[in-house]
Amino acid sequence: MNERQVDLAHTVALGSIDDVDHHEVQDLLDTDDPALRAEFISEIRQTREALATLATATATPPPAALRSRLLAAIAAEEPMYRRNQ
Template sequence: MNERQVDLAHTVALGSIDDVDHHEVQELLDTEDPALRAEFLREIGQTREALAVLATATATPPPATLRTRLLTAIAAEQPPVAS
């Protein structure tokens, strides 16, 4: 894979693919080169795994007051008015 294809795989793994890149990604998935397609999908999978490990390693619990603040904010909202 070339550098652009690796970048596209990372973009897909991050879930941030846009319309411009979507066409290129589809071409890679539809390629008649099974080795290239497999390598592209493997790169996506490895990137997702690395992101999951990072998320787990850096996760922090929310502040104890968050639930109370959210419930207070929800209660303060006006209910929708039927028209």
Template sequence: MNESQIDLAHAVALGSIGDEDRRAVHDVLDSGDAALRADFDSEVQQTREALTVFASASATPPPATLRTRLLAAIAADQTPAAATPHHPPR
């Protein structure tokens, strides 16, 4: 695999590919080169595994008050049902 294909595999693993990159992925996977496809798939899998390990190692639990604060913010943001005009179907 060349450097741009490795970069493309990393983008796939991150889930951050656009239309142009998506076409490039199809080109790699449809190339008919079984070794290239296997290398590409392996690079995507290894990158996903590395990202999982990294995310697990750096994860921290949320503050205990987060749920209460979120629910209060949601309640404050909601418009009461009586204030919303209702138009019956015609």
């Protein structure tokens, strides 16, 4: 794979693909080169796994008071059906 294709695989793994990139990705997936297609899919999978590992390693628990603040904020909201009338 060339550098552009690796960048595309990372873009797909991050879920930040735009229309132009989407067409390039589709071309890669539709390629007649099964080795290139497999390498591209493997790069996406490896990137997603690396991102998941990073997210797990750097995760921090929310502040203890967050739950009660959120529940209080939700309780203070008007019901949706009232807002839309």
